[in-house]
Structure formats: structure tokens, C-alpha cells
Amino acid sequence: MILIISTCEEKLSELEFVKPIEDIVEKDVEKDFTTKHYSQLTKSDAIKADKLIICGNALKDTQYLGGIEKFSFLKDFEKPVLGICAGMQIIAKIYGSEFVEKTEIGIEYINISDKDVLFDNERASVYQFHKRVVKPSSDFKILAKSDTGTVHAIKHKTKTFYGVLFHPESRHKEIIENFLKI
Amino acid sequence: MKLAALFSGGKDSTYAMYKAQQYGHKISVLISVVSQNPESYMFHTPNIHLTELQAQAIEIPLLTWISKGEKERELQDLKAAMYTAKEQYGIEGVVTGAVESIYQASRVQRICHELDLWCFNPLWLKDQKKLLQELLENKFEVIIGGVFAPPLDGEWLGRKLDTEAVKELIRLEEEFHINPAGEGGEIETFVTDAPFFRKKIEIKKATKNFKGKSGTYDIEGAGLVEK
Numbered sequence: 001m002i003l004i005i006s007t008c009e010e011k012l013s014e015l016e017f018v019k020p021i022e023d024i025v026e027k028d029v030e031k032d033f034t035t036k037h038y039s040q041l042t043k044s045d046a047i048k049a050d051k052l053i054i055c056g057n058a059l060k061d062t063q064y065l066g067g068i069e070k071f072s073f074l075k076d077f078e079k080p081v082l083g084i085c086a087g088m089q090i091i092a093k094i095y096g097s098e099f100v101e102k103t104e105i106g107i108e109y110i111n112i113s114d115k116d117v118l119f120d121n122e123r124a125s126v127y128q129f130h131k132r133v134v135k136p137s138s139d140f141k142i143l144a145k146s147d148t149g150t151v152h153a154i155k156h157k158t159k160t161f162y163g164v165l166f167h168p169e170s171r172h173k174e175i176i177e178n179f180l181k182i
Numbered sequence: 183m184k185l186a187a188l189f190s191g192g193k194d195s196t197y198a199m200y201k202a203q204q205y206g207h208k209i210s211v212l213i214s215v216v217s218q219n220p221e222s223y224m225f226h227t228p229n230i231h232l233t234e235l236q237a238q239a240i241e242i243p244l245l246t247w248i249s250k251g252e253k254e255r256e257l258q259d260l261k262a263a264m265y266t267a268k269e270q271y272g273i274e275g276v277v278t279g280a281v282e283s284i285y286q287a288s289r290v291q292r293i294c295h296e297l298d299l300w301c302f303n304p305l306w307l308k309d310q311k312k313l314l315q316e317l318l319e320n321k322f323e324v325i326i327g328g329v330f331a332p333p334l335d336g337e338w339l340g341r342k343l344d345t346e347a348v349k350e351l352i353r354l355e356e357e358f359h360i361n362p363a364g365e366g367g368e369i370e371t372f373v374t375d376a377p378f379f380r381k382k383i384e385i386k387k388a389t390k391n392f393k394g395k396s397g398t399y400d401i402e403g404a405g406l407v408e409k
Contacts (some may be wrong), residue, residue: 010183010205010300010302011205011206012202012205012207012277012304013302015201015303015305016304016306016307019308020306023307058300058301058302059291059294059295059301060275060294060300060301103295105288105291105292106284106288106292107284127284129291131295170284170306170307171284
């Protein structure tokens with residue numbers, strides 16, 4: 001079972017940031033899923049799941065920044081996790097990374113230095129919108145950066161935890177499908 | 183939250199606004215940008231002049247902004263309209279009917295960011311067949327206001343999107359790879375009634391203009407009637 005975690009402050013935003021992820025997971029006939037808002041999340045929810053996907057949220061959303069401790073179970077969690085945008089920020093923060101304020105909106109090219117299991121190509125145009133970017137701690141390996149130097153994909157060095165700053169549900173759905181195959 | 187709806191009068195912007203209302207938000211004002219450029223990437227829609235009548239049917243005020251439709255200039259026009267909505271109506275965000283166009287969505291996101299507004303796109307990446315079915319289930323009355331790709335022909339102009347028409351569009355998708363909800367610009371639509379309309383729109387006079395491979399259903403006379 002895949003646990004999809006919403007980080008949206010406004011329920012209406014879930015149609016934009018959570019529903020498209022559910023649609024991708026639903027197409028994979030072998031995968032069932034359940035969706036929970038991060039504020040309702042317990043460690044036992046995560047333990048019951050095979051994989052976690054932590055979704056992104058609206059550009060003006062800041063509520064999740066005050067709730068990152070809800071994800072402290074990730075410190076001793078071993079199953080695969082994919083964090084998208086805010087989800088990447090959360091994973092990175094739990095492992096001591098820093099945020100840098102930087103607003104970027106629109107299509108951007110990224111260069112993939114390590115395809116790992118997520119990426120099919122070495123360069124991709126992605127859809128990004130964020131107000132803060134991640135300066136990853138030494139627990140992470142950088143998989144992709146944009147032409148402007150923004151870190152766009154990371155992987156934890158010892159766990160199957162991935163973070164992407166752009167929105168693969170909008171462009172490059174195969175990244176989510178590749179994650180589901182792990 | 184008080185929101186402005188970016189409103190073209192077509193099915194997507196109208197349904198997005200309905201979704202926002204269902205989730206407890208108040209639509210305080212509608213914003214229509216009328217582009218004088220028929221090739222506009224952002225705003226061109228046949229029958230955009232009738233958003234005023236639709237706003238009367240919905241009973242929500244409308245801010246109309248005329249834009250010359252020069253490529254990036256029209257974004258400044260949209261920004262001016264959204265700024266005015268914020269000043270006059272105290273909106274905290276906007277709701278749009280964007281489904282797949284990153285070109286449009288990213289530009290609206292940027293303006294929202296500049297004006298410190300929430301941006302909601304409740305139809306984003308929504309399955310197109312499901313969107314059409316939900317319109318039927320929720321008793322939206324929608325007509326085809328323009329067709330821009332073969333094999334859609336003049337016969338479709340003015341046609342009501344009922345169960346039969348939706349079935350046919352889905353069949354055309356399978357055969358000709360046409361997006362059944364017209365997100366690729368194959369179809370433009372016009373909403374005459376929706377659950378939150380206080381009155382419905384009756385079309386009294388219209389002309390079908392079909393030339394070559396595209397056409398529009400130009401509404402020349404319309405009025406409000408009781409539901």
C-alpha cells in the first residue's frame with residue numbers, strides 16, 4: 001500500500017497537488033493507496049505502508065513549515081520515500097539540511113548527474129514553482145541541478161529516500177512511476 | 183477565503199469556480215480579460231463579450247479588462263485586473279480553470295506571487311473524460327462556441343454538450359486523438375447554466391461561422407430567463 005501524504009494548508013489545493021499523484025498511483029493496478037493529511041499522520045500509518053509519497057503544495061503555503069516535526073519518524077524509517085517540492089524540503093530538513101529563500105516559477109532545465117532509478121535521461125525540462133530551495137546536508141547525494149544551480153533532486157546516502165523540487169506529476173510522470181517500481 | 187475567479191465563460195473556468203465554492207470559498211468577483219488579438223495564447227475565447235451577461239446570471243460582479251493582446255503585455259493587463267480585484271474586493275486568492283497548460287498556469291502563478299495572492303487550479307491535470315462527465319452529473323448546460331481542429335466541423339457549432347455529444351467526443355478522441363474536453367484548443371465552450379447560476383441564459387440569435395478547418399458560434403442575441 002502506498003501512503004500519499006498531503007501537505008496542503010487549504011483543502012482545495014489537494015485537487016491540484018494530491019489528486020494528480022493519486023491518479024498516477026491508481027493507474028498502477030498492483031498498487032492500492034491511502035491518503036492522509038500530515039497533521040493526522042502517525043508513525044503506525046507509515047509503518048503499515050510499503051512506500052510514502054509526500055506531496056507538494058501551493059506557492060503561498062507555509063503551514064507545513066511549522067509541522068515538520070510530524071515527520072521525525074523518518075529518522076528511523078527504512079522504506080522508500082519520495083518527497084515532491086515541499087515533500088523534498090521536509091525530508092531534507094529532517095536530516096539537517098538548510099533552506100535558502102529563492103523563488104523560481106516556470107519551466108526550467110535540469111542536468112541529471114546521477115539517474116539512479118528515478119530518471120530516464122541526463123537532461124530534462126521540468127515545471128517548478130517554489131519559494132525556498134534546499135542546501136542538502138552531507139546525508140544526501142545530489143542527483144540533479146538546474147542551470148541556475150538550484151538542487152532539484154537528492155537521494156539519502158543510505159536509505160531509499162528521494163526528493164525532487166520540481167513537479168513530476170505535471171511533467172515527467174515517469175519519475176513517479178519509476179519510484180513506484182522500487 | 184474570498185477569491186476572484188478568472189472567468190472566460192467557458193466550462194473550465196466555470197467548473198473551477200464551482201469547485202472552489204464547494205470547498206467553502208466565496209467568489210467575490212469575476213475577472214475577464216478581453217483580448218483584441220484573436221491569436222492570444224492566454225485569453226482568446228469566442229463570445230467573451232457575454233461574460234457580462236453570465237455575471238448577471240450568477241449575480242457576482244465582473245471586472246472586465248480590455249487587452250490589446252500583445253504577448254507579454256497582456257499579462258500586465260491581467261495583473262492590473264487582479265490588483266484591482268484585491269484592492270476593491272479584498273480577495274486573498276484567485277481560482278483558475280487551468281487543466282494542462284503550463285504556459286498559462288505558470289504565468290498566473292507568477293502574478294499571484296507578485297501580488298501575494300493564493301492561486302488555486304482545482305482542475306489541474308484532471309482526466310478530461312471525467313471532467314465532461316462531472317459537468318453532466320452536476321447539470322451544467324454548456325454549448326460548443328468554437329471548433330478548431332478536424333474532424334470537428336460546423337455541425338458541432340452551438341451544439342449542447344449532452345450525454346450523446348460527450349460520447350461522440352470520447353469516440354473522436356480514440357479515433358483522431360482529439361482531446362475530448364478541448365484542452366488542446368480544439369473546442370471552446372460557453373456555459374448557459376450551472377448549479378450556482380440564479381438565472382439561465384437563453385440564446386436568441388446566433389450565427390455559425392465555419393471556414394476551412396475551424397469555426398465559431400457567434401452569439402448575437404441572448405438574455406436571462408428564470409430557472
